[in-house]
Amino acid sequence: MKKTAKKTSSKSVGKSAGKSAGKSASKSAAKSAGKSKKARRQAKPVRDRRQAATKVIKVDYLARVEGEGALFLKYQRGKVEEVRLKIFEPPRFFEAFLQGRDFSEAPDITSRICGICPVAYQMSAVHAMENAAGVVVPKGIRQLRRLLYCGEWIESHVLHIYMLHAPDFLGVPDVMTMARQYKDEVERGLRQKKRGNLIVKTLGGREIHPINVKVGGFYSLPPWEELARLREELVQGRDEAWATLRFVKGFEFPDFSREVELVSLVNSQEYPMNEGRIRSSTDLDIAAQEFEAHFEEEHIAYSHALFSKRRGRGSYLVGPMARFSLNYPQLSAVARQGADEVGLAPGCQNPFKSILARAVEVLYAFDEAVRLLDNLERPAGPSVPVEFTQAARGAWATEAPRGLLYHRYEIQADGSINTAQIIPPTSQNQRTIEEDVRELVLAHPELDEDRLRHRCEQAIRNYDPCISCATHFLKIKKEVVA
Amino acid sequence: MTRRRPRLAVWKFTSCDGCQLSLLDCEDELLTLDRHIDIAYFMEATSRAEPGPYDLSLVEGSISTPEQLEQIVRIRDQSRVVVAIGACATSGGLQALRNFADIDEMTRVVYASPAHIQTLSCSTPISQHIAVDFELQGCPISKTQLLEVLGAFLRGERPVLPTYSVCVECKLQGVLCLSVSQGRTCLGPITQAGCGALCPRYDRGCFGCYGPKELSQPRALGEFVKAQHKVSDRDWVRWLRSYQAGASEFAKESERHEKDR
Known part of the structure; x- marks a missing residue:
């Protein structure tokens, strides 16, 4: 390598x-x-x-980002000397494990990178492999994959909205405490999360690390009669998604905004999940396979994750806010109404409002899932054959709940993986998170230490960086220089 | 309720978070659970982070860094009951693949500045470092089984979970044997039940994510699949070395084949 x-x-x-x-x-x-x-x-x-x-580096990337992290912040009045988002989650060496494994094992192996968005890893992996093999799956399989992705968006976004982010806005430590005062809302959140999980379970076999996704399609098609039952649940979910919008709309959002380059897949046909060109709010417009020519990663001593930046530019932002702004016209009419309901417009640069973008995407995902079910074309078989007879290279990006997830593989003639590169959304957002924290500290000299710490923690959770770190992310170490 | 709720702590070591997420995935039971158990420390879900001692500690993840060696001992000292949850905690997880390789080489493959990385050469289960009261297998664990563990703890009993193989679940579900009827490789005979024969139901051979069952015989299965299904040594090693690669029964059999080669 x-x-x-x-x-x-x-x-x-x-x-x-x-x-x-x-x-x-x-x-x-x-x-x-x-x-x-x-x-x-x-x-x-x-x-x-x-x-x-x-050191500035370019390296095969170990995709282990989400987990234990910390913030180090050093500032004095009017000057922030250091902000460090530290991810000290132990390394797991996925890219090394993948070497020598069969290409067909990549979706299952990479799903173990993250228990919260395993579908995203499976999707990027299967598409990258099919890209390497030059295979295009039939429409019905494509629809089922998109439906599965809707399930993960719902499950992951609802988890973040209700269990990880809302407690910040309501001043409670957790969802259990929140349930004492907001019982109906919490119960609704749990119902919605369960519906997202139901999609993943129906198509994938189980909620965490689904077993039914394979390169070329699925191991087996879901029983068609179960899909009818699923549809009923999703229609109810779509209705209840409005209540979530009204709930989060009432939160108090800090007055904060910062110009940052937004990066997302863009697809003229639909709101992006499984495919699209990579575009940005400035001038970028590239095929997913060109990703590495335009973005690079650095290995920084204090973090076990690699920091991404746009070559020759700097930080950028992926995730719901970027997707929403760059793909607003592709949202369904219902989802656009939802955005109007909460007053979210494309171009919004207040990261604290990401919870609104997530709530809009939840509404969209329910709406889209129902639409997919209504228009589903039953594929002739659960999968199409994929095989390698010569060395090949493939790359793909899909939209994980937290943003762009890039996979690239080099496959040998016997079908074994020679090299793998995985770039998850959280590592792409790390710089932006640090910069947000820096700006926040400068913008709020009046906040005392406790309130500033809480505000910084909240600023990090705006990005839904990971379930374990997002909840109680920071061990803030602050040195106020006299 | 006037009785003190037992205090629960949930810990994360080297892992993907999926097994702790199973607790939050108990959508129908979470609020009921909160009435019976005081969730005192659970970084994935709460910023309360109360100090010990704890009545029950659920430990996710494997031990793979020098700091974790000390941390797990402190957790044992503070906990009345310790339950290891998930493949990482019970057998070292997928990252136990490093146990069969040169860790320095792996670090160099992934990071350009390997000197920044502190890691142990092996990823090991919790039970290798402290006394563990119960191990809940699975990658990921089953949330039904997790609820059984919590329920049994509250009742002061031992959890009642199957120790038989996935094969039994196939029979219970009326799933045709993939191995016998179609000649496809399946780890069902050596893998512990709990998933409900998930993969065979989806027309896929079991890949052993629940780990070895009691008295698992991977060697016998190895001889069978090599003779009957023409599985190569290399592929058999790959079958055994995935999410439960570090489980001793699976590891022993995979190493035997490496030696043979």
């Missing part, structure tokens, strides 16, 4: 020298305050990084 590592001088080298005393002071303060060992442990990599030069 070819990789390049380019050294750049670390900007923090000069200023860090004088701060090391402050660092150890704050470390012992954490100790005396009885903070957990884990919190103290996080201070270490920061010190290490001061000695190491920052």
Whole structure:
């Protein structure tokens, strides 16, 4: 595997020298305050990084992003010295495991990267393999895949709206506490999540790590009579999605907005899930296979995830807000009405309103799922054959709930995987998250430490970076320089 | 209810989050559960993060970094009952594939600056480091089985879960045997039940995501599929080395074939 590592001088080298005393002071303060060992442990990599030069790299990517993370923030009045979104979730080496495995194993193996959006990994994997083999699946299989993706969008978005994000707006620690005051809303959220899961279960066999997706289609087609029952549930889900919109509409959104390049799949036929060209709010318009020519990743010492940026540009944003803005005309009439209901318009750059975009996409996903079921063409068989007789290369991007998910594989003539590259949405959003936090701190000198910490945590959760880290993401370590 | 609710903690080690998500996927039971159990520490769901001691700790994920070696001992010290949930916690998970490879090489494949990465050479189950009161197998676990574990804990009993093979579930469901009737490879005979014969029902051979059943005999199955289904040594090793690669029965059989080659 070819990789390049380019050294750049670390900007923090000069200023860090004088701060090391402050660092150890704050470390012992954490100790005396009885903070957990884990919190103290996080201070270490920061010190290490001061000695190491920052490296810019291009490498086969290990797709393990979502999980344990932390924020390091260092600021003084009118100046933010450092913001670090640290993902310290242990590495799992997926790209290394994939080497030598059969191409047919990729959807199942990569789904284990994330228990919350396994369908997204399966979808990007099967499309990339079919792209390598030059296979196009029939319309009915395409429809079923889109239906499956609707299920995951619903399940993942509703989870985030009700269980992870709403508690921030309502000032409660969790959904269980929220249920004491907002019982109807929480019960509705649980019902909606269950409906999303029902789609995944019906088509995929189970909610987490579905077993029915294969390169070329499915292992077996869902029983057609179950789809009729599913439709009834989805119609109810579509109705209830309006109640979610009205619920989140009432939240108080911090007045904050920041210009950032939005990147999403765009497809002239439909709101993007499984396919489209990669476009941005500025000038980008490329095929998914050209992704690596326009985006690059850096390995930063304090994080186990790789940070993406647009070559020659910098940070960008993927996910519901980008999709909504770049694909507004492709939303169904119902979904556009939903957006009107909550006052969300394309071009909105307030990340705190991402919860509105998710709620609109939930309405859309229910609406689209019903439409798909009404127009479903039963495929002749559950899958079409896919095989390799010579070495091939394939790449694809789909829209995971959290944004663009890119897979690229090189396959050998015997069908085994030679190399794999996986770029998930969270690593693409990391820089943008850090920049949001930086701007927030500058914009709110009046907030005390506690409120600022909470606001920063909320700002990170705006991106739904991951279930475990999103809920209680931060161990904020703040040094206020006098 | 005046009785103190038992305190639950949910921990994450090296994993995909899917097994803890199973708890939040209990949409019909979550609010009832909250009435009977005090969710004191569960980073995926709450920012409360209350300190121990805990009555029950559910542990997801495998041990794969130096820090985790210490953390798991602290969790044991703070918990009355520890239950390992999911393949990562019970057998090391998919990331236990590293146990059969050179970890430095793997790090170099994935990261350009391998010096930044702190990792152990093996990914190991929780039971290798502390005493575990119960192991709930599966990649991912079944939420029905998870509810049985929680219910049994509340009743002060041991969970009643099947220890027989997926084959039994096929028979119970009336699913035609893929191996006998179609000559297709299936890990059903050596894999623990719990999924409801999911893959065979979807016309797919079991790939063993629930791990070895009690008295699992992978060696006998290996001889059978190689003779009857003409499965190559290389492919048989691949069958065994997936989500339960580190489970000792599966690992032993896969290593035997590597030695033979």
